[in-house]
Amino acid sequence: MIYKVIAKSEFKRFTDALLRDNTSFGPRQVDTDSRGTAVYQFLPVSSSDDVAFDYTATASSAKHFFLPFREELSRFTFNDQEWDQQITYEANPIVLIGLRACDISALNILDDVLLNGHFPSPYYLAKRKNTFVIGIDHLPLPDCFCKSMSHHTISTGFNVFCSDIGEDYYLSINSSKAFNFLKEFETRDPHDDDNCRLVERRKIISNSFLSEVDVTALPSILDIEFDSPVWEKWGNKCLNCGTCAMVCPTCYCYSVEESFDTDLKGASRQKKLYSCNLVDFAEVAGGHNFRPKNGDRLKYRYYHQHRGFAENANQQICVGCNRCGRACLAGINPKDVINDLRMEKESCLTNISSSPDRI
Amino acid sequence: MISMKYQGFTFEKLKIASFDFTCCEGCQLQLANRESSLLDFLELLDIRNFRELSTEKNNDYDIALIEGSLSREDEVERLQAIRRQAKTLIAFGTCACFGGVNSLKNKFPLQESVAEVYPGMQIDTMPVRKISDVVKVDLSIPGCPVNKEEVERIMVHLATGSLITLPNYPVCFECKAQLNTCMFELGEICLGPITRGGCNAVCTSGKTPCLGCRGPSEEINMPAFIELVTERKLSPDDLQEKMAFYNAFEEFCDHEA
């Protein structure tokens, strides 16, 4: 990693050059909600003027640049009696500007799941390798809990990361590509007081978190509380809409669909992001549903996010951005659900006389 | 007429007929849309009877697309005759599946309506009914209008003997994939959370609330939905007006009233 300091105006020139020459996406305000709060999304940008540098958080994550909502996995063409299969892993280079630390953490987690596992995914790798990521730090929203998940700071997974130290950005440069581009602009090596300002900035960010979720021993609590009434309680609110998984930066479950082309001369195999909250997620042939109730399905989302799965060494994959909590119309959010579970657990611990074979 | 051979499967063209009843004919019109694949789409079909498109008529068809709802006795008879011929009868569009906007007239006394619009005339009309009130429906393709992409897929599936399903998740799921700001965040009631997806959230993408033309999604959580409207202090009248718009939430409306 190489550290540099760049004046904000110079940084603007740098981004202008980059955004002009490449297909780029960055935060843009799309709406103002009924409470007067600005709503942002990652959308196409072509100059630094398009980028809302002071944005809070985007409603949807940047996940779909790597895991599109719908993606063709392979294509079949039929000849007289037979068929051929074609697969391409092609991806066009893009620039993603303005990602937050937790957003980049989410990408690192996806890397872990999709590249380091037993079967690495070339589709994902192609997109990941062709994306130039510029991260920018920010002050948390009142409901962000990425600090609880230790994802409020980041040291890998980006090309360059900018920390706002007043007039300048403190740049962490993590790729030769970024370094070469930046050579053309005016930067300097950090002085002592730049370092101080960086430390101060980090402290401010760290101290600004208002939401905390106690995740100690959460995986085992989730195992123990598998049959907890908490699931039914929250499950009863759930609309089975899958919104939470769609906006989440790490939810990656999917469905595969295959269909003939209209001219019947070929077929396409497509992957479609799915959500474990949708009713047929665990339904098999013959109609048996392994998770028939809202609560069962909701529980699995928490299970996956906070307990982790064997394939990714049982690590939690939630980064604490609370996008799902903000987007859920039913008001279901990780903080409340997890606290509820803990309370359940604690009440059963203090009430020792209750059924000993509960665990 | 064999249109395609593949691995020993032979796909025959679909002998199809299209009939319109009480409606705006917008769903039939969709059949001629999606121009980029229209010629391939027409290749799939052996159109036997389609008054809007063709003068030629032939009553030997397997698949009948039924557009519109029923609002006159002679329509009921015509439909029953079609049912006798068709191997697969498809309720095509929201009017056919649920009654559609036409059902709004059922709120008003029939004779008063006639007197208002056709003063002094005898007009043959009856309360609006959906297709399945009268005959057995084999397949429903909802939408006001139907989504041509979905129609195309279903026709391909019919031709290739593939399984035909509609999405069983709500509109919200697709709405999020369009990166829309939720209508509820903008202070509007939206029926997306209880409505079957498959339209690509076209209404909310144009920033108007979903009115539920595709009917209830699978296992909808109505109590939670009502609670969410109440909690946000949104107008229950507005909710009722929206749920009644296409008559697609009939069972839930009564239940609420």
Next chain:
Amino acid sequence: MKRDLTLDIRHLTRVEGHANISITVKDGKLLDARWAVVETPRFFEVMVKGMSAERVPFLTSRICGICSISHALASIRALERAMTIEPPDVAKQIRLLAMHGETLQSHALHLFFLVAPDFTGHGSVLPLITSHPDLIKAGLRLKELGNQISTVSAGRCTHPVSLVVGGVSKAPEKQQLLQLRTMIRESKPALDTACSFFRTLTIPEFKRETEFISLCNGSRYPSIGGDIISTDGVRRNENEYLLMTNEYSRDFSTSKFTRLSRESSVAGALARFNNNYDLLHPRAKEAAAAFALQPVCHNPFMNNIAQLIECVHILEDAEELINSLVDMELQEIKTPYAPKAGSATGAVEAPRGILYHHLETSDEGKVVRADCIIPTTQNNANIEYDLGAIAEQALQEGKNDREIEKLCEMAVRSYDPCISCSVH
């Protein structure tokens, strides 16, 4: 030569909706010519009662699957005038663009799918796919363009989603507009192909003098709102629509009839052309000249050509609209409003002619009364008179029954009737 003729066409094909033609001639004398619309009425004027104004355009657009944008905009215009709402300029431009898309789509559908087979001697467009592939490709291209223009400007081509009272709920992205402009430019050769094809056709010779009615709004070829004018010199304000239509019922038809200065009158592409020739884009005028079409033309079959001329105008005008839209800020797209009582008419030039919605609102912004008069309704009487005259003329020319039947069908089709719409 005296002859008898009985024509009875039940459920005319290749038109939108259900209608019958019956003609009786005895000894060369016309006894009866009837144009009967037998479509089932839906009572939209009743349904809207009690509905909130903001929702009404979504309901009335469902009157017609082909001209849903016109219906939505007629309602929106009526409501905005009733509640004195002035939509922002950008919204007005977007609406005009949406109208253009719809008209182009509707004209293309009519000309290539419904009319062309008449001239090539086919029962439907399907055989033309192999016999006239270039023509069909051109037709599809224009139809696709029309749909795309509406989709970009109104969210969806059939039953628009973003046309709302007060403006539009969502503006197109600049990027989309630029792509659309490219598509328009690239579609012009398709239109040339279409024009050359139609120039090779022999349009039936027939003339019956009648009155042509259309909107007129000053500097623009008419689309949304304006005065109502006629070739017989009548000019009235939009709100006086009743005086322009004089709607009456016939017991054999669920669609009503109208008249103005004579026994019948016409609305539609030819009426717009006859009344507003000067406002056409120069390229459209050029195209008209190639067909030797000039105002006032009294041959109903030329309505098809007038539609084609309008397509030329639309492509040019849509391009200009986009040019001005890309330079505008697309932020302020909707005027906020408070519900209030009032009543007004919204008149728009739907593809087939003037469409009137007259709506009355209550203090709470609910619609309490509605009246809709549809273009096809305004053409019913003229269709009927034309049918009689055509049959008589054809008999004199010695045409046989089959030929006369075909000619009558063609005549009706040239009006591009939208029947289910006229019985709403």
Next chain:
Amino acid sequence: MPDKHFVIPRQDINREDFTSSIPDFNRRAEIMKTDMGYKCIVTNIVQLTKQEKLFKLRIIDPQERGIFRFKPGQFLMLELPGYGDVPISISSSNSNHEFIELCIRKAGHVTSALFTLGEGAHVAIRGPFGSAFPMDEMAGNNVLLIAGGLGFAPLRAPLFWINEHRERFLNVHVLYGVKEPSQQLFTYQFDEWEKISHITLHTIAEHAEEGWIGKTGMITDLFNDITIDPEHTYAIVCGPPVMFKIVCSYLDKLGIPMNRMFVSLERRMHCGMGKCCRCMVGSTFTCVDGPVFDYWSVINLKEAI
């Protein structure tokens, strides 16, 4: 700086990018085939029952045929282009490198389309995926193979293995229960297994049909026919979820250690590679960690049975 350009160069990805770091050639070949699949020709189709057919496949490319190896208990994703792919257990012997046999029940969309295929059709297989029965670990013991209905399909591969290494096992019993006798699979091989391989077969049907002279009752009734030495017995159980529960808890009571009982689970699957997460049971993937689990893991997996 208007004339300078900052275009990000495009990086092309190919399969080798992934596999360069994997020295084990078999793994490498396996990963390379996870999207593409091996193209196979259907060489033979046998209608086993009304609902099940046995498909014999041969990988067309001889080199690929040389690579494809699997272990008893593993499954593959069978692809019929245009219709889709489904997880199917491999029902043939893993020592047969020429052919792969799959026993398929007509259950829905893809399987119905497969049923209309004729010999000579081309399909693709991806895999093999999943865990296998620990055949080596079982050696030296008695083996109980307990199948209900279609559960015989995944049992056939270990059964072949036992046949081929018969001397390494003590007593081998197959307990096979079906609803109706006509649903029995592989009846034509019963004789061979009993006479040549000295495997004892016990069959039972819930409902007798005409001509059925065998037993009627539930699969657990078959336990009365055998004596089990819990110290030296391994069990493999395949069948519907209810059967797992009943049979395994019975064996548990007999004293067979939980980690010597194996089951093969079934879940919805779309990838076979632990990516789509459709087959999760507890925090475990049926496709990667399973489908073969020992009973101890299963009772520790919430919602497994």
